[in-house]
Structure formats: structure tokens, C-alpha cells
Amino acid sequence: MTLTGELDAGLDVPADERVIDVRDLCMRYGAKDVLAGVSFTARRGEVLALLGPNGAGKTTTIEILEGFRMRSAGEVRVLGVDPASAGEHWRARVGVVLQSWRDHGKWRVRELLKHLGTYYAPYSTGEIRRPWPVDDLLDVVGLTAHAGQRVMRLSGGQRRRLDVAIGIVGRPELLFLDEPTTGFDPAARREFHDLVHRLTDVDDTTILLTTHDLDEAEKLSDRIVILNDGRIIADGSADQLSRQVTGLTEVRWTRDGQRFIHAAEDATAFVRQLFLQYGEDIADLEVRRNSLEDTYMKLVLDAEGGAR
Template identity: 90%
Template structure:
């Protein structure tokens, strides 16, 4: 099926970069995906989370057009991935966990070469590839432009992986475990790059990661898969409130430490300042971390499946 899908989605059709309805995948007698439905809007970072075997890889391969589904409706950039041609693929970017080729290429030459593959598909509707110098600047590789790929550090190589994925200025970018092996500084720089892609270029990003802290920092929305079904869909704050409506508020007054669990943390803090004003010190508002929320949701789902 091609074109738009209408299943009562909240997003307008022209904002739905990804639209999945009742997606099913069966291998023999095993249901790997069992009625998966979700959407992603233009410029959104959507994190797809779940334990190993949850169905994440199968879902992404179907969205990328590399695997045929058993049933359901899927629209990616307005087309069914099963029938997307080269022009459609030119609008996608994919960053895998690792690459093992191109070692003898110099960075600038490699990106220039890869950019030529996208040029024939540039139209009024499809964005032109990045100019190489601009792309090098975006991913922070301008100083390494003349280096051979094999000479890059791990963090620099990962930036090149991203540059390869976005050289065609994709409308939709798939990121698979993008910061595996990064040190904290490189991870922070990569997060800044992701925000630049979504804010400046309105790139939609589908992110898979086992780093829940990274998902919490990057994702506008989080979809959690378990056992081939979606068990949660929302922002990190929304999912946290779903697990427990209470938020822990901590503060110091007159040298004494106080802790209070509040249903409405914002309202409680407002009342606290109205009552004590400048006597309040060291105020902290703590919701469940995404890791806490994720573990609770997965464990509850697995308990209910027994």
C-alpha cells in the first residue's frame, strides 16, 4: 500500500514521517511483532527501546524496506517501504553500529564520492546533498578532512559514520546504538549534533540504544517494545508519571533537610516558596529516571505475560 494511512492518528498526515498500524511479523509459528502501531512526526527524535528479542531490529528493517512484513500497514515518507524505489531510499539515512570499510579513503574524498550518489535524486521535493565543507563542519571533522579514515580516533570515526548517514541530507535518519564506545566528551558532542540536525534541518531521527540516559537526553518520545508489542509510548516525563504519580521534592530550611512526595510537584514547590520564601535552600525535584521507569514497565509486562 502507498500513500497516507488514516487510523485516527493525532498527527496530520503531512506531519507523519513514519506511520505504523497493526504491524505484524511471524517467523514460522512465532509472532515477533504482534500489532505494533506508532507514528513519528517531522523533526522528532523517537527512541525505540526494549530488551533483546523485543522486536526492535525487525521493526527497523521493515521501516527501512529491508524486510517484508507479515501483515499491517506501514508508511515511511508517504510510501510503503516494501515498494520504495531508489528515489525514496535517497531520502533515508542509516547509521549502523559499526563500519569496516573505506579505511584508505581520505575523509573529504570519501564524503564527496558518496554525495554524488544522491545528486541525481535532488528535486524540488528532495533536498540536495550537503556541501562537503559544510558537512565536515556539522559533524566536527574539518581538521581531519585530509586524513585517511584508518587514522581517525574512535570518536572521529563515529562522527564520520554519521556524516556518511546524512551526506544526502535525509529527511529520516536511523541511528543504531550511535555512541557505543564514546567517552563522555564525545558523547556530549554527538548529542549536540543530533539536536542540530533536528532543529536546523528538521531531520526526523529514529534512535535505538541500550543507553537509557542517552535516550532520556535525546528523545522527544520513547516507544518501548517487549515481546513484540508496544508496552509504553510517550515522553520520559509522561512514562515516569505513568509508573508513579509521585515526585520527590527535597529542600533545606534552617539547616534541616526535608523530603516530601508530591502528586503535583510544581504546585507543591510554589506553595513552599509562598510559605517560606528565601528560607528555602538546596531545592531538588526528583522524578523516576528513565531507567527506573523502563525496568518497572518491562518487568510488569513480563509478569503479566506469564
């Protein structure tokens, strides 16, 4: 199954706003097509979530965009450059936060960030931004109080904030976040989500997020691209995908002590009519659209069923 018009959300982005531009991307390993004609874009300042089951082609796509893997066919432009032939100046404009990052635990937070920032200074000309001043960077990621602490003594959430600080120390225009909150407790996850929103607000950073946490994807992303078996099966906001999958919204309410449930194509119009008809007799009103998890599972199952 492929949603009708699923590429409209991405491929109509003006050329000067496209930070990522992928057209008919293909990747073949031997006789197996890992990617088969993938096309999507990401615009400046957007948080784009790339979702899909294991083996869908997410990692291969990301590695091609990062310039770490050569593609078999198709066109790819990241910040206007083909990653396959990009040089150091291009890499200075891109940040990467992996699932784990090994470092010297005896470094103190401020010293480590200051040292890493020196690597970007030679490229801070023309279109490349100047590296973050260390104090500003510590403030952005919420580590000011831990600036003098050794890395080995940071908590898991603080460690992940440092990972992000390392990824953005050069003030990248594009940031890759790979499973950023794996192992986080709810409080640390909420704080990290606030940090991601701050990055897009403060520095207009484009973020490409990969995650298996669908609730996280729904909260963080402006747009979602779902891959399955090397093909895009959906592209749009969480709300757009939910509406296209079913077109129905569940409305629940209580009247005179009795509970009612109705599936409405236009929930707003239905609720308006409900109040016009019954007014203050309506209580416990609840409007429930499909969650991203509901939508995702239906899309993937339908796609896998159609491939059989």
C-alpha cells in the same frame, strides 16, 4: 501493563506531518509472533527513541521500516511510501547509520564524502533534497580540521562522526541511528549529542534512534516508544512516561538543620506552598522525578509480570 492513552502522543499526528506511520504491524517467524500489532508514528523533525530489552522486536521493526525485511501483516508508510515496494528515489531520501561500517581506510575524509555524494546527484529533483556540499557537511559533523586525514587514522569519536556524515551525505529526510555512541567516552558522547540536535535544527531531519543507553535516549529524544515482547507498552516523552507510571515527585529540603522528604502529586504546587509557609527558612531544595531508567524498568517488569 500498557499505559492508558499511550498511543495518543503518536497517532494524532496530522497526515502531512507523518514521516513514519505504522499500523498494526505484525511479524511472525514460524509459530512465534515477534511483532504483534505495533502502531506508532514519527513526525517531521522529531527524534524518536525506540527502546526495549533484547528480543523485544526493535531490530525487526527497524529492518521493516528500512525496507530490508518483509512484514507478515499490517500497514507501514515511510515518507508516504511502503518500504516493501520502495525504489531508488525513496532510498535517496533515507539515511542509515549502523553500529559499525566497514570501508576503505586509505580513503581521505573529504574524498570519500565527495565520492559518496555523487550517488545522490541523479535523484536531486522534486521532493528529494540536493546532497550536502562537502565543506558544509564537514562543518556540520565537526570534521573540517580532519578533511585531509585518512579514515584509518581517525579517533573513535571522529570515526563515528564520519559514519553520520556518510548517513546524511544525501541530506535525508529520515535518519536511522543504531546504537550511535557505543564505546564513546563521556566527552565524545556529549559532542555527538550536540551533533544530533544540530541535524534536527539545521535540516529538520527526522531521527529514529535505537539505544540501550537510557540517559542518552532521555537527552536526545522528543518521544520514546518502548517495545516489550513484540508489543508497545508505552509511548510518550520521558516526562510523560514518568508521570504516568507513578504520578508522584519526590521533594527534599532542609529547614532548621533538619532534612525533609515528601512525595507530591503536584510538585510545583507543593513547593509554592512550602515557600509561602516557611520562606527563607527553606534550604537545599531538590525536586526529583523518576529517571527514565526507573520508569523503563518498572514498565518492562510490569509488562513481563502481566504476561505470565
